[in-house]
Amino acid sequence: MTYSGDRTIVAIATPPGQGAITLVRLSGLQAKEFANQRFRARGQPDWIARRPLLGYFLDCHGNPLDQVLLTFFPGPASYTGEDLVEISCHGSPVVARQLVEGLVELGAHLAEPGEFTWRAFLNGKMDLAQAEAVRGLIESQTAFQAKVAAEQLEGKVSRTLKPIKDEIVRILCQMETALEFVEDEVELQERGELLEALQTADRQLEQLEESFSFGRIVQEGIMVSITGKPNAGKSSLFNALVLDDRVIVTDVPGTTLDAVTETIDLEGIPARLVDTAGIREAKDALEKLGVQKSLEYLRQAEVVLFVLDQTTPFGEEDFRVWDLVRERCCVLVINKEDLPGRLQVPPEVEKACAATVRVSALEGTHLQELRSSLLKAVTREHRIEREGVMITSIRHKHCIEATRKFLQAGIESYGRGMSEEFPLYDFRKALESLGQITGETTAEDILEEIFSTFCIGK
Ligand SMILES: Nc1nc2c(ncn2[C@@H]2O[C@H](COP(=O)(O)OP(=O)(O)OP(=O)(O)O)[C@@H](O)[C@H]2O)c(=O)[nH]1
């Protein structure tokens, strides 16, 4: 990838294919000049900032290609910080391509993936964490993911980091001063006080680091395995939760053999439900494979829905399943509540589970309770407030880890009474790692890697 700020770039910004409207974006020094050469306004041809102009986009002979709306965003008050022109044409891939080709003929370059946002970053319109949030927002699959990304785009991560960074800088200055004016009588904070402030900064970073465990779940979702003995009603529950007759249900134990997955939106968290074969001593080779697969998914799952059939006592088969899931984060689902019950759940089982919910998969009762218990089990497992600032990027997590490593090394040597210059080295490194999150101190190749995962036109 070769980004260059000198040239004027062009790309289609809307998804490929037919639609009502396609948007073509043009950004750079010559954006206005190029667009002007191919545009004939219908009324007043005045290019007023951010006001759409109706007119025709012309081919190289001056013949109209399409009626378009053209909007001019003069830099620096534009997405990229440069002169930017947006042309909305009819949503035909052919028309849009001709439009782009026309601009390329004039000297515009086809934009690389993420190049518009890269320029926005370069021109100080947003920091790196915000630029990454642009991608997060585009890729979000649930409303909650979008909310988190929108907050990050608005600068929530950077705002949380700023006071921590400022504090480290302040302490660094104090230490530098102490080092430089050893002989002089300068008013400086005590070593003990500085150490305390550094530890506070470290704790704040630790909190942020921990938020990743939930942030990752928001981003990638969780896997939920529906596990239990044959005929407990796992497939019925699966169908009820995905709101579809997705898998086969019969009264014959051992109906499900293959594992089937489907993703549901659990208040914003994508939850991948897996319906698996009932676990028991397999009757034949096929069932054996099915049970093996159940166990594999069980291992991968973050949460287990341990399904019991309340018309049967808690028997040997249930104990067998329990042995496999007892160490896991389990929600106990007592199914078939519409039928008379003969089930007594052993107290130790109920106690070890995060929650117990009685449902009828057949009649669809208490499924909302089940969904909230499931969500609660996940949030409790990750001890995170849904409202606080949260990091969702593994890159940010690594930067914070590195920052803390240097910070702690510095705290350690400073605490041991070493001369300032040793811990100062670590604290400078800590600041550098912290700066990588927002892009103040990020190496060129890392930047390229980040922006190359964007889509073209963004
Ligand atoms: N009355 C009643 N019947 C249910 C309920 N849930 C499931 N069943 C019935 O129980 C039988 C087994 O249901 P499945 O959903 O196939 O059970 P399973 O756990 O997937 O069974 P395997 O795939 O064989 O392990 C079917 O006849 C369902 O109609 C329920 O809540 N109430």
Ligand SMILES: [Mg+2]
């Ligand atoms: Mg089944």
